[in-house]
Amino acid sequence: MFTKILIANRGEIACRIIKTARKLGILTVAVYSDADANSLHVNMADEAIYLGPSPSRESYLLGDKVIAAAVKTGAQAIHPGYGFLSENADFCRKCEQENIIFIGPPVSAIEAMGSKSAAKNIMEAANVPLVPGYHGDDQSEAVIKKAADDMGYPVLLKATAGGGGKGMRQVWNEADFSEGFAAAKREAKSSFGDDTMLVEKYLTQPRHVEIQVFCDNHDNAVYLFERDCSVQRRHQKVIEEAPAFGMSEALRQQMGESAIKSAKAIGYQGAGTVEFLLDSDGSFYFMEMNTRLQVEHPVTELITGQDLVEWQLRVAANEKLPKSQEQLRIHGHAFEARIYAEDTNNDFLPATGKLSFLQPPTESRHVRVDTGVRQGDEVSVFYDPMIAKLIVWDENRDKALQRLAKALSEYRISGVTTNIDFLYNLATCPAFINENIDTGFIETHHDQIFHSDAQKLAEELPMAALYLVLAEAQKASQAAAKTTDPYSPWNMTNAWRLNEAHIHHLTLSHLDIEYPVVVEQKRQGSDIYYLITVAERTYDCQGRIDGNTLLFSNHGHRSSATIAQDHQHISLYHQHGVFNFIHVKPDCGDNSAQEDQNGLIAPMNGTMVSVLVKTGDIVTKDQPLMIMEAMKMEHTIKAPANGTVDTLFYVEGDMVDGGSELLSFTAEIETEK
Known part of the structure; x- marks a missing residue:
């Protein structure tokens, strides 16, 4: 067994x-970039070597630097994790040349499966069932x-060199083919440096x-x-x-034996995953083989x-393998949910920011959390937005x-x-519970997963409003205790008015909808209670409040x-999931923060991949x-209406902050006919 290994990856893996x-x-x-200098994986490792600037192409993707780090530290082997260099045949070959063991399959297997089209040719020759398609x-x-x-x-x-959904597009009709083809090739070129494509049914x-x-x-x-x-x-x-x-059991054995046949067809060694499409009639088709450990491997472990x-x-x-096929058994059932920094209500756009509060559920024999971040990170x-x-x-x-x-209802971020909250709604969706699942599940059950239950909201808003009132009172009490006159009326936050009821008027925003809430404080003997009015109820x-x-x-x-x-952003976590809301402050007449209605705003932090128009261009809605592009994901900015491009503020390759104005745009004035 090895005495020292280098891990050519970051984060949770x-x-x-x-x-x-x-x-x-x-x-x-460990190896790290500027962005990861104080990361968890660096702190956990026995040693750490700096690779370079934050972009992965200037750090984690520099195979020569990674190998030099292994040589310098005396590591006998390199574990690539997944992503980055894990399926890079050239990197694997260089490891061999330096007498460093690559913890993964041989070069020949990576090359065989590295091209989706070549992989399908190999599987066809091995009599593994394939989806109809062209991969010439x-x-x-x-x-x-x-x-x-x-x-x-x-x-x-x-994309034949693809993975993780990159360089992939569904095309539903002939008219959309050219646009989908161009987008898939562009994304493939950006992600893998190879825009070779295949098409399948x-x-x-x-x-x-x-x-x-x-x-x-x-x-074995x-x-x-x-x-x-x-x-x-x-x-x-x-x-x-x-x-x-x-x-x-019959289908499980049939698919398992097909998977082993696939692996043996390329002389495989190590951990691999053979992916199939399973149709409702029990027929299955080879999709691809991932020549690495998968993100979802923990469910198999459990x-x-x-x-x-x-x-x-x-x-x-x-x-030799620790167990034979006859010794392996299935015990129980496991799920894995990927916790992402992303806006599910905005087409799953990746999000960035500081993890100011992070409290995962308590781990036990039933609950496991694999992560690479801590509170404050x-x-x-x-990088990928998975938390x-x-x-x-x-x-x-x-x-x-x-x-x-x-566990999802207990996860605090x-x-x-x-x-x-999206994952919680998905996991409790009746169709998911009843196993009515296919690859179009989210689209098919969109209304159930993204629901905004009015009754549930009406019950949660009073809770949110009371928290704000109590928190403000607690804050004032703590401040008053530090003054010479803690009982001064200037230190009170109970909405006291001479000869009037103690009333707070609040505005809470949920999913961009504002709700006025009235909180009236009452007293009965020594007990204080609150009458909270929402939507005339x-x-x-x-x-x-006890702690948090x-x-x-x-x-x-x-x-x-x-x-x-x-x-102003507040998250309320309870047994039914998470309720996110914003405490909308009163408008004091400052209009400086109003959006420029004639501009288009960046929906996320990212890189400008392509500018498709010029100043003065007349465009259609x-x-x-x-x-x-951000975190390996593309987002297309489209014209909101017919109009003219006035000014462009970014060029290809520029880094863009979320919320920045990308271009100024004049909409065409519609005239009544």
Whole structure:
């Protein structure tokens, strides 16, 4: 076994690898960029080597620097994690040249699966079932379009060097082909430096089921069962589970054996995942093979009781697989939810910011949190916006799903927009509970997942309003205690007025809708209570703040919620999930912050990838004007109406702050006919 390894990655996967290395007594070397100088993975490792500036192409993607760091520190092997250099055949080859073991498959396997089109040719020869499609060498748009036309729409365009949903576009009809083709090639070129494309038939209601395989250097191969990864947004997985629901033992064995056949066809070694599309009739088709550890590997670990990173290290050290196929068993059910910094209400755009408050659920034998960040860390524009992976386990799917919902309701994050409330709504959606799932799940059940229940909102607004009133009183009381006259009326915040009721008028905003709330303070003997009016309905409430917890009573119904506040942004967490709101301050006549109605605003921090128009251009509504990229995700800025581009403020390659004006635009004045 190795005595020291270098981890050529960052974030949660680097921390994950370090934990297993520690368990095995292996020393670890981290690498880092400017943005990660004080990161968790750097602090956890035994040593750390600086690579360069924050952009990954200037740090984590510099294979020569990573190898030099391994040589300098005496690391015998490099674990690439996933992403970055994990499926880079040239990097693997250079490791061999320096007598450093690459903890992953051989160069030949990476090269074989590195091209989706070449992989399909290999699988076709190995009699692994394939989705109909074109993956030939002729890359002209006309040839690929003809293949799409012949197959019939919808089709899926995919970068042959792709992964993680990058360089991928659904095309629903012939008229949209050219635009989708250009966008997919552009994104592929940006992400992988290779814009070679393939096209295949798009199945409208398939499930995405993948098989975890492992092969050693002694001709042993096993499959560690399957994971269902059908719930996706932007072709990226959101919630994964293992085992797949509704899977018969016969189908499980058939898919597992096909996966091993796929691995053996390329002389595979180490951990790999063979991804299939599973149709409703039980037929399945090879999609691709990921020649690395997968983000969702923890659900497989929880149902098998195996440490897959330990397996990787042992195989790389030329040991035999720890278990045979006959020794592997499925125990219970597991889910993984990916906690992202993103705005789910704005097309899942990535978000950035400081994690001013971070409190994950308590870990136990049922709950696991894999993360690479701490409270106070920054979610930057340079890397993937995943904050953590929440993994839960129980003896069956229903119980595990209850664990997931409860853990999500206990996850506290403030300072950056996250997808936690979206995940909670998804996990408690009746269709998800009832296993009515395919790869179009989010789109099909959009209204259930993104609901804004008016009754629930009416019950939560009084809680939020009471918290604000109590918090202000608590703050004033603490300040008054430090003065010479703590009982001065200037130190009171109970809305006291001579001969008038004690009334607070508040405005709370939820999902950009403002709600006026009136809080009237009352006293009955020594007890204080509050009459809170929302939408012409009055609630009789009591409450107190204990640390960051609000203890609340509404008409005698007692409950509690944890509060996280970041200036005017307040998050209220309780058993039903998270309620985010903004305390709207009174308008004091300052119009300086009003938006320029003649400009287009950057929806996120990012890089300007492409400027598609020039000053003076006359454009039509929804015409693409600019393309931004952040955290490996593209976003197209479109014209809000027919009009003229007046001024451009950014050029290709510029870094852009979220909220910045991108261009000035004059809308065409509509005249009555």
